[in-house]
Amino acid sequence: MTTTPVLEAVDETLETQGKPPLNVIYEWLTTVDHKKIGLMYICYALLFLVIGGFEAVLMRIQLAIPNNHFVSPQVFNQLFTMHGTTMVFFMGMPILFGMGNYLVPLMIGARDMAFPRLNAFSFWVSAFAGFLLYFSYIGGSGLYAAGSAPDVGWFAYAPLTSKVFSPGHSTDYWTLAVFLSGIGSIGTALNIVTTILCMRCKGMKMSRMPLLPWLYLVMSGLVFVAVSPLTAAQIMLTFDRYLGAHFFDTQAGGSAILWMHFFWIFGHPEVYVLVLPAFAFANEIIPVFSRKAMFGYPAMVAASVAIGFISLSVWAHHMFTAGLGPAGNTFFVFATMVISVPTGIKIFNWLATIWGGKIIFAVPMMFMVGFLFQFLIAGLTGIMLAAAPFNWQLSASYFVVAHFHYVLVGAIVFSLFGAFYYWYPKVTGKMMDETLGKWHFWLFLIGFHLTFDFMHIPGILGMPRRIYTYEDGRGWNTLNFIVGIGAIFQAVGTLILVYNMIRSYYKGKEAGHDPWDAWTLEWSVPSPPPSYNFAIEPTVNSRRPLWDLKHPEDPDTDYE
Amino acid sequence: MSLIAGTASAQSPTNIFDPAGTPARTAMGLSILVLSVTLVIFLIVAGLLLYAIIRFRHRPTDSDREPAQIYGSNQIELSWTVIPILIVVTLFLTTTRVILVTEAIPKPPSAMDVTVIGHQFWWEYNYPKLGVVTANELHVPISDPSSPTPTYLTMSSADVSHSFWVPRLAGKMDLIPNRVNTMWIDPQATGLYLGQCAQYCGTQHAKMLLRVYAQTPQDFAAWIEQQKKPAVQDFPGNAAAAEGQTVFMKNACINCHAIKGTVATGRFGPDLTHLASRDTIASGPVPNTPENLRKWVNDPNTLKPGSLMPAMHLNDHDLDVITAYLTQLH
Numbered sequence: 040m041t042t043t044p045v046l047e048a049v050d051e052t053l054e055t056q057g058k059p060p061l062n063v064i065y066e067w068l069t070t071v072d073h074k075k076i077g078l079m080y081i082c083y084a085l086l087f088l089v090i091g092g093f094e095a096v097l098m099r100i101q102l103a104i105p106n107n108h109f110v111s112p113q114v115f116n117q118l119f120t121m122h123g124t125t126m127v128f129f130m131g132m133p134i135l136f137g138m139g140n141y142l143v144p145l146m147i148g149a150r151d152m153a154f155p156r157l158n159a160f161s162f163w164v165s166a167f168a169g170f171l172l173y174f175s176y177i178g179g180s181g182l183y184a185a186g187s188a189p190d191v192g193w194f195a196y197a198p199l200t201s202k203v204f205s206p207g208h209s210t211d212y213w214t215l216a217v218f219l220s221g222i223g224s225i226g227t228a229l230n231i232v233t234t235i236l237c238m239r240c241k242g243m244k245m246s247r248m249p250l251l252p253w254l255y256l257v258m259s260g261l262v263f264v265a266v267s268p269l270t271a272a273q274i275m276l277t278f279d280r281y282l283g284a285h286f287f288d289t290q291a292g293g294s295a296i297l298w299m300h301f302f303w304i305f306g307h308p309e310v311y312v313l314v315l316p317a318f319a320f321a322n323e324i325i326p327v328f329s330r331k332a333m334f335g336y337p338a339m340v341a342a343s344v345a346i347g348f349i350s351l352s353v354w355a356h357h358m359f360t361a362g363l364g365p366a367g368n369t370f371f372v373f374a375t376m377v378i379s380v381p382t383g384i385k386i387f388n389w390l391a392t393i394w395g396g397k398i399i400f401a402v403p404m405m406f407m408v409g410f411l412f413q414f415l416i417a418g419l420t421g422i423m424l425a426a427a428p429f430n431w432q433l434s435a436s437y438f439v440v441a442h443f444h445y446v447l448v449g450a451i452v453f454s455l456f457g458a459f460y461y462w463y464p465k466v467t468g469k470m471m472d473e474t475l476g477k478w479h480f481w482l483f484l485i486g487f488h489l490t491f492d493f494m495h496i497p498g499i500l501g502m503p504r505r506i507y508t509y510e511d512g513r514g515w516n517t518l519n520f521i522v523g524i525g526a527i528f529q530a531v532g533t534l535i536l537v538y539n540m541i542r543s544y545y546k547g548k549e550a551g552h553d554p555w556d557a558w559t560l561e562w563s564v565p566s567p568p569p570s571y572n573f574a575i576e577p578t579v580n581s582r583r584p585l586w587d588l589k590h591p592e593d594p595d596t597d598y599e
Numbered sequence: 600m601s602l603i604a605g606t607a608s609a610q611s612p613t614n615i616f617d618p619a620g621t622p623a624r625t626a627m628g629l630s631i632l633v634l635s636v637t638l639v640i641f642l643i644v645a646g647l648l649l650y651a652i653i654r655f656r657h658r659p660t661d662s663d664r665e666p667a668q669i670y671g672s673n674q675i676e677l678s679w680t681v682i683p684i685l686i687v688v689t690l691f692l693t694t695t696r697v698i699l700v701t702e703a704i705p706k707p708p709s710a711m712d713v714t715v716i717g718h719q720f721w722w723e724y725n726y727p728k729l730g731v732v733t734a735n736e737l738h739v740p741i742s743d744p745s746s747p748t749p750t751y752l753t754m755s756s757a758d759v760s761h762s763f764w765v766p767r768l769a770g771k772m773d774l775i776p777n778r779v780n781t782m783w784i785d786p787q788a789t790g791l792y793l794g795q796c797a798q799y800c801g802t803q804h805a806k807m808l809l810r811v812y813a814q815t816p817q818d819f820a821a822w823i824e825q826q827k828k829p830a831v832q833d834f835p836g837n838a839a840a841a842e843g844q845t846v847f848m849k850n851a852c853i854n855c856h857a858i859k860g861t862v863a864t865g866r867f868g869p870d871l872t873h874l875a876s877r878d879t880i881a882s883g884p885v886p887n888t889p890e891n892l893r894k895w896v897n898d899p900n901t902l903k904p905g906s907l908m909p910a911m912h913l914n915d916h917d918l919d920v921i922t923a924y925l926t927q928l929h
Contacts, residue, residue: 112802112905192799198776199759199801204719289776295760296775329655335671360762360797361773362780365702369695376687376694380680387679390647396666397657408652415644419637426633426690428626428697431770432615435762435797501613501766503797506805510884513793514611590665598670 080137123193148240406457413449438498469547486528802905808883843924
């Protein structure tokens with residue numbers, strides 16, 4: 040007979056009713072509980088999602104018609120710099136770390152992260168970084184001149200960031216914010232790796248671990264290798280700007296290409312840092328709503344690890360137009376194309392998981408279906424961009440913008456939204472409203488396709504990215520107008536999500552332990568889970584402990 | 600698919616699928632191949648996905664039993680590993696061939712050389728063998744495939760990174776300070792080819808436009824002859840232009856601009872020797888008319904905010920005469 044997790048709650052919970060408000064605030068500010076830290080990450084990231092989205096809408100209004108004067112060139116350049124930096128460092132990373140923080144210990148049967156205080160430190164340093172970046176709007180150039188946010192692009196190519204071309208302090212705000220966020224990310228990654236390797240519950244061999252912690256393990260490994268060079272580059276750039284070093288200062292003989300290498304050695308693996316958690320959510324949600332076990336678990340793990348390694352050797356595909364020469368270009372074409380093999384394996388395994396199932400189209404699954412189709416297209420345009428001569432035409436054009444938003448929004452954000460609807464009952468004990476959820480899904484889906492499907496075409500018609508306006512007669516007008524409409528749809532969809540989250544917290548119907556009839560350990564504890572998660576450390580015998588409990592006639596253990 | 604249909608029908612002077620030179624045409628050949636392969640993959644996988652979500656959706660009439668649990672299949676998984684590897688290898692080899700024919704073929708002796716320097720926010724063109732320096736409007740001879748005369752662009756930057764992109768002629772190549780990159784173009788039909796800077800380079804990145812005039816060898820030779828001449832020095836019967844010349848030479852203009860044969864030898868801004876022979880000013884966005892020239896000299900930021908040329912704060916009379924002078928620089 041299988042041993043099953045014990046479903047006893049301890050009395051201390053997230054429940055705050057009846058406590059004086061100051062105590063509640065103090066409790067959150069000083070908490071080392073992985074769930075509270077996870078939630079703070081998520082709330083903070085949602086704030087930046089709204090800010091970054093607002094910046095995107097302003098940009099699309101400016102570009103909706105040719106020769107528009109809605110914002111000035113300076114403001115537009117600040118908008119795209121802040122949008123990119125915000126969405127990668129202050130929305131994407133924190134929200135995924137927040138989800139990991141919340142879910143990983145629960146799913147591996149641990150009572151907290153390995154280093155709870157490091158965890159709190161990592162959160163607060165990341166949060167501070169975000170606010171520091173936005174403080175630049177007040178404290179940028181010189182003496183509190185308003186409106187001097189960074190305008191060097193989120194990629195901050197040298198030598199535009201050197202003192203000569205970027206006087207004042209706006210670039211310093213960018214550098215310091217990214218540097219601090221890097222410290223936070225590395226701290227969290229270290230914590231996740233240690234937690235997964237050392238704190239799994241009894242019986243949870245690596246080969247029995249759910250796929251979500253597996254992917255967070257690979258993601259955290261990538262964070263070490265990718266974020267460290269970025270952090271080093273920020274220090275070098277600060278040395279250039281304040282201590283007279285010349286790493287990237289081309290006026291004094293420094294190298295602009297060196298910065299590109301540093302940045303993309305971070306920047307490409309970063310895409311996988313962001314997308315691996317999205318895969319992780321899909322791996323948990325798709326099987327539950329198809330009512331089937333994950334097809335090809337070992338292959339999924341192997342593909343994830345392979346993606347982790349290969350992603351470290353593809354960075355220079357961002358530099359096909361920098362003149363690396365045929366030998367360099369050829370190598371990076373190959374590495375980039377090869378990564379489509381493990382990625383393809385994942386898509387096929389998800390397809391096989393759905394195949395023969397009984398698919399329940401609740402909101403989380405609807406987002407997953409969107410994720411699957413859009414990630415497929417994102418991958419295919421990725422192959423196009425990997426073909427260097429095609430890339431010479433398309434890089435730095437709107438085709439690229441469309442492609443990576445297909446990855447970042449079409450895949451990652453869709454998967455993340457699915458994950459919100461899926462785990463919200465666990466976190467709050469309340470169900471999210473399905474009707475509002477469907478409104479959110481359809482508005483966002485339509486908006487996404489209006490924006491990013493059409494955005495490919497201006498790229499093919501020669502429209503470069505990062506331009507604040509364009510002239511009439513290039514064949515870009517209608518397309519940009521449609522793209523702008525789509526952006527507004529997406530914004531409305533996102534606001535519905537935020538409204539739904541707040542409303543459901545107060546008015547949602549009770550969720551109970553396990554509203555989705557799911558199989559992993561987090562569904563064995565009450566919703567919301569008590570402090571220290573498990574009253575008694577659980578023991579598992581298979582990958583799906585709750586399946587075994589519910590289906591003693593057909594346990595997983597027989598198949599492993 | 601909407602993507603391809605849209606592309607085919609869209610009329611744009613910068614459509615990458617309407618090539619007019621060899622590098623752009625070879626890239627398009629590869630593009631069509633990659634597009635076809637990915638389209639087939641898309642149709643197959645998306646079709647299977649669509650079928651699966653429709654066929655296997657939960658129906659109210661279904662029994663309560665969970666579906667059969669299938670944990671994997673080595674044969675199936677092996678097949679969808681091996682087949683993609685074969686596709687990748689094919690695409691990789693084809694891509695490599697196109698990279699080599701674009702980047703690694705020897706330069707023919709009949710090639711013409713142009714040095715391109717990117718500036719915030721304009722283009723400097725130097726024909727070293729012909730002794731001509733110009734700005735913002737690149738003139739090249741068309742290349743007859745039977746006796747090709749491609750133009751080799753040797754490119755660098757004076758300040759930050761830029762990128763040279765004329766989609767109908769070739770893909771883009773970055774201009775990076777302290778580094779020399781090369782690319783080549785060989786337009787095969789006369790005409791004006793548009794493009795613009797493709798690497799974010801600061802405030803006015805958006806209005807750093809590219810104009811390439813492809814001319815018959817005769818027209819091109821005539822243009823070169825005219826550009827080689829020094830600028831007009833005396834203006835009989837045009838007192839305003841003569842006075843404008845004096846104003847120009849006495850002001851800070853000469854620190855940044857060169858006019859061949861005069862004391863103006865500045866290199867920071869565009870060479871103005873034959874300014875009046877150009878169709879546009881400010882690197883493309885505005886037509887070269889006396890009104891625009893006057894506006895530009897008075898305050899460049901009204902036409903191109905973020906331009907690095909300072910407002911000259913001249914009085915109305917000086918503005919009039921300097922405009923009269925500039926319009927005489929044929």
